[in-house]
Amino acid sequence: MTDWAQVRANGFAVPAGRPVDELVAELSGMLRSPDPQVRDGQAYSTLATWIGEGVLDADALRALGEEMVTRFADPEIQARTFAPLILDAIISQGVFEPSWVPPFERWYVGEEDLRGFDPKLGWLHAVAHGSDLLAALARVQAVEPVQMLRLGVGRLLTPTEYVLRDLEDDRLGFALGVALTREDLTGADAVGWLDPALRAVVTVPAAGFAPEISNTLRTLRVVYLMVDHGVRLDDERPNVQIPHRDQVKAKLLEVFQTATPYYF
Incomplete structure (x- = not known):
């Protein structure tokens, strides 16, 4: 196992000795953790930094995006709500698949657990994290802007x-x-x-x-x-x-x- 706290302390430098795809797979699994320090402080912060710095190539980003889309149906709330943050980072790097949009739309309108901060689980923030992905999709020319506007108001008006x-x-x-x-x-x-x-x-x-x-x-x-x-x-x-x-x-x-x- 990688010492991810040390990776963070080292400015998120990619650890030597293991293939990047193995490191990404480990981080992806950690995104499901109920421990906010593991999920948010280590997994998300590292992945978001690596994505932004170009550590992952387009194929790796696409594969990670596909995995995140499956998380919208995950039974754990923290797994569902951190998926859009990673997809936001991926799309902001120019990697996008139209097939990612419908699962996100279904989850965003249908999510019932709207807690922001939970004392045990940390930040969940379904509405806010989904908003970040909505904003990223709204900038993709292949996505109709009115589709995102209707999605946003649909989320708001859901009882x-x-x-x-x-x-x-x-x-x-x-x-x-x-x-x-x-x-x-x-x-x-x-x-x-x-x-x-x-x-x-x-x-x-x-x-x-x-x-x-x-x-x-x-x-x-x-x-x-x-x-x-x-x-x-x-x-x-x-x-x-x-x-x-x-x-x-x-x-x-x-x-x-x-x-x-x-x-x-």
Whole structure:
């Protein structure tokens, strides 16, 4: 077994004496660990660094991506929620397979365990980690941007008893903002994805807004900020302005006015 704590201490230098594919397989297995130090502090941090530094070639990245896609059906929550982080890193390196998208979509909308931080398991963060992958996919030209917008609002509106509390609304709001920067997004699609949210807030139940409605409204307020100020896609250029900016802002405002007319 490799001393992965030492690898981290050494700046994530690749250990000598073992093939890289064996090291990656070991790290991949560690991503399922319920121990957050093993999973997050060692496996994820090492793999993400190696992927970003080009240690893995395209074939190795593709194979690792295929393995991560199977994790969306894993019985362990921590295994499911760390898969999108690795896929985000892989796709950000330019390796992408269309077959990865449907399993991610099914998991992201269907995941019921929305805990952010767990005292024993550490960070789980299904919504936030899925948001990171959604943002990466939204930048892939082979993926329709409206597909990611609909996925994001579908995740938000899925009934839940959990109110997001660990800045998941910021992460998902940013991801939706990234999708809205796509030049090939039509005006109709740039606002049409908000129709389910508008329908959901038309009538306030006697018992008050459900958690998913609160989650949706808070996330859409982040989207409004993105639309108003532009989206920071990287550190090398100014914020990217969103096409159809005025129409999207008007549609978002319609959602907010419908939900809380006493504020407008």
